[in-house]
Amino acid sequence: MINPHVPASRRSIDLAPIGAALALAAIGAAVGAASPALAHDTWVITHDQEAIAHAKPLPEIFTSLGFANVSISLLALAGVIAWIVIGRTDLPDRIAARLGLPKIDTARVEPWVPVALRLGLAAMFFTAAYALHPRLGYAIGESPVLFASDLEFRHLPGTWYGLNWIQVGLGVAFLLGIWTRVASVLLALLVLVGFWLFGVDMLAYGGVLIGTAYYLFAKGGGRLALLRDPDAVARLTDTVPPGRPQAVLRILTGVSFLYLGILYKFLHPTYLLAGVEFYDLPLFGFPPEVFVFIVATVEVVVGILITAGVMVRPLSFVLVFAFAFFSVSMNEGVLGHSFLYGIVFALFINGAGRWSDRADENRKTVAADN
DSSP states (O other): OOOTTSOGGGOOOOOHHHHHHHHHHHHHHHHHHTOSOOOSGGGGSOHHHHHHHHHSOOOGGGTSOOHHHHHHHHHHHHHHHHHHHHHTSSHHHHHHHHHTOOOOOHHHHGGGHHHHHHHHHHHHHHHHHTTSSOOTTSOTTTSOBSSSTTSBGGGSSSOOTTHHHHHHHHHHHHHHTBSHHHHHHHHHHHHHHHHHHHGGGGHHHHHHHHHHHHHHHHHOSOTTOSBOOOHHHHGGGTTSOTTHHHHHHHHHHHHHHHHHIIIIIIIOHHHHHHHHHHHTOOOTTOOHHHHHHHHHHHHHHHHHHHHHTSSHHHHHHHHHHHHHHHHHHSTTTGGGGHHHHHHHHHHHHHTTOOSSTHHHHHHHHHHHHO
């Protein structure tokens, strides 16, 4: 990742998170591709539309090399290289100074990041438990889900609606800030239950939810927390470097975008194509299959850059634009990405974070060299 405490000429990119992310995303995509069940992109279309999309062959742009996909891929590669090179310079700082943009007082604003994460989780749990944002084809309140609209209880053997009470309880805990660290442990356990119930479909959400749970476990409830965690629980995180929770959240978020881009966009583009055609999305002059290929490429590129920790704050604006575009254009609505809003806020305020206190050591080394 970029070390902001080291002069631009001495900065370097840590490629280990990128390699690990690509490996994890590829493994997850391979497992997901072998599974007949797919979710995520399918919740904006009906089950009948999903079946039709599943039976369609992949567009040629996804199966063979041509001018369009090669050109888009080369532009994406050039964009990644340019983004990394610019991130190693002081150009972003000079542009911000020229525009008169205020500097973020991280020490003052960072305690509000847990609040944003808590509110996002609370909205997610209430929406899921009461089916306030159902999959297309269902009425509000008709089909409660676990975490997201495509993880429907009704398709599971047996009766699992009792998990709704756990979701409501966690929603209240996160909303009010009641024993946030304890609630985050329960969130992580519920994610594991989700993997047991829904299998690979849970991979679309597991990374960001585990990352959020770890951040809140390490940082606590932040401002406006009604009931702080017991001291014995809070002391468990005393030795965690202050930047590590953000680094974990960032890396797992980047890996999730990589996984979603590879599996749901590149390997199964017909689902998004069905949504594009059904909602008559603005395609900016591109054919539908080319538009979907561009969306897939952008998602993978964003995943790589977030994982690498390169100029993460500007990337947060890319995510906001993407969420806004699909919320307005498709059946995603404001609640469709509720738990991600807090993560975007964390990326904007905290940037990349860092795994250890090595940045402080580098700063001391630079000062000694000078």
